[in-house]
Amino acid sequence: MKQIFFKDINGFVCSNLTKNRNLVIEKNIPKEGGISGKVVENLANDMIAHIYKKTQGKYTIIGVGGIFSPEDAYKKIRLGASLVQLITGMIFQGPQLISSINIGLVELLKKDGFNSIKEAIGVDINFS
Ligand SMILES: Cc1cc2nc3c(=O)[nH]c(=O)nc-3n(C[C@H](O)[C@H](O)[C@H](O)COP(=O)(O)O)c2cc1C
Numbered sequence: 001m002k003q004i005f006f007k008d009i010n011g012f013v014c015s016n017l018t019k020n021r022n023l024v025i026e027k028n029i030p031k032e033g034g035i036s037g038k039v040v041e042n043l044a045n046d047m048i049a050h051i052y053k054k055t056q057g058k059y060t061i062i063g064v065g066g067i068f069s070p071e072d073a074y075k076k077i078r079l080g081a082s083l084v085q086l087i088t089g090m091i092f093q094g095p096q097l098i099s100s101i102n103i104g105l106v107e108l109l110k111k112d113g114f115n116s117i118k119e120a121i122g123v124d125i126n127f128s
Contacts, residue, residue, distance in 0.1 A: 011060030014047040014081070015040065037088040041066025045079055049125055052080025057122050068093065070104025077105075080122040 017034025024039055044065030052061055063081030067073050068089040076084050089097050105117070114120045 009059065011062065011082075012051050013062045013064060013085070014051060015044040015065050018043055036065070038066045038068070041072070045076060048076055048081050049079045052122050053125050053127065056127065057125070067101070068097070070101045070108055073101050074105060074108045074120070077117060077120050078122070078124040080125055082117075082121055 017036055018040050019034055020039075021029070021035070023043075024035060029035070044063065048061055048063050051059070057080060060083065061081045062083045062085055063073075063076030063079070064085040064087075066088070067076065067084055067086040072089075073084045073086075084101075086097075109115075109117065109120060112120065
């Protein structure tokens, strides 16, 4: 098997679907397949924070899982995500969610005194 060296990696996508059905309150769901949306949010956020800290913020992290609002996206950015991705939020709220997240992010950044998303990346992570 080809060995993957760390220097070949530019970033990480955190995370993806979960198969942990214990996290779901609704029991009437299919037995097969992965689960998306809010169920994944905390798992993804923990992974973003862990990888950002472990790699000292040197890699691009794409935060994904349970983003339905500007606050959700902002949380991932503050934990170390440089970019965010979403699917389930758009399924429920439609494509206008993207512009409302962008508009809301500008407000959240301003409120905290940041001039750009770049300034907010990883600010909730303590490296010590
Ligand atoms: C309909 C659907 C199709 C997906 N297809 C893929 C896929 O082909 N490859 C992949 O890595 N993840 C796939 N995912 C997982 C998403 O990329 C994402 O990691 C996951 O849905 C969590 O984000 P969300 O809560 O915003 O949906 C899919 C998710 C959904 C809902």
